[in-house]
Amino acid sequence: MKLRIKSKTEVFSHEVTSETVTIGRSSDNDFVVPLEDFSRKHCLITFKGPYVYIMDLGSKNGVMVDGRRIKPNEQYPIYETTRVVLANYFEFILPNGTSIKELDTPLPLTLEEIAERRRK
Numbered sequence: 001m002k003l004r005i006k007s008k009t010e011v012f013s014h015e016v017t018s019e020t021v022t023i024g025r026s027s028d029n030d031f032v033v034p035l036e037d038f039s040r041k042h043c044l045i046t047f048k049g050p051y052v053y054i055m056d057l058g059s060k061n062g063v064m065v066d067g068r069r070i071k072p073n074e075q076y077p078i079y080e081t082t083r084v085v086l087a088n089y090f091e092f093i094l095p096n097g098t099s100i101k102e103l104d105t106p107l108p109l110t111l112e113e114i115a116e117r118r119r120k
Contacts, residue, residue: 003045005033006091021045023086024057037061037087052078054092061087 005012014031022029026040039059046053053075056063063070064085070076084092
């Protein structure tokens with residue numbers, strides 16, 4: 001199953017292989033998003049059976065759940081219909097549904113492609 005983070009111009013994806021996924025720009029995260037808007041350790045996604053939880057790990061630009069900034073270090077449940085925004089403008093999309101309308105043509109980018117775009 002894949003997690004996706006979508007901005008206005010890019011889609012980042014990560015294949016989930018464990019019950020927890022850390023997201024951030026540091027290379028020691030499970031899901032690395034190499035953009036300055038993300039903190040080194042931005043948030044944690046936890047899968048518990050059929051339930052999914054998100055926790056802000058004290059990020060600078062925060063995590064919004066249905067329009068409200070969540071408190072750091074507290075787990076919040078998220079559902080297929082929950083709108084989650086990371087770092088002010090990146091949509092987090094659950095694997096078995098989506099919090100926003102799917103792109104007609106997803107933009108699968110590798111880290112190399114992202115780095116190349118940043119250099120231009």
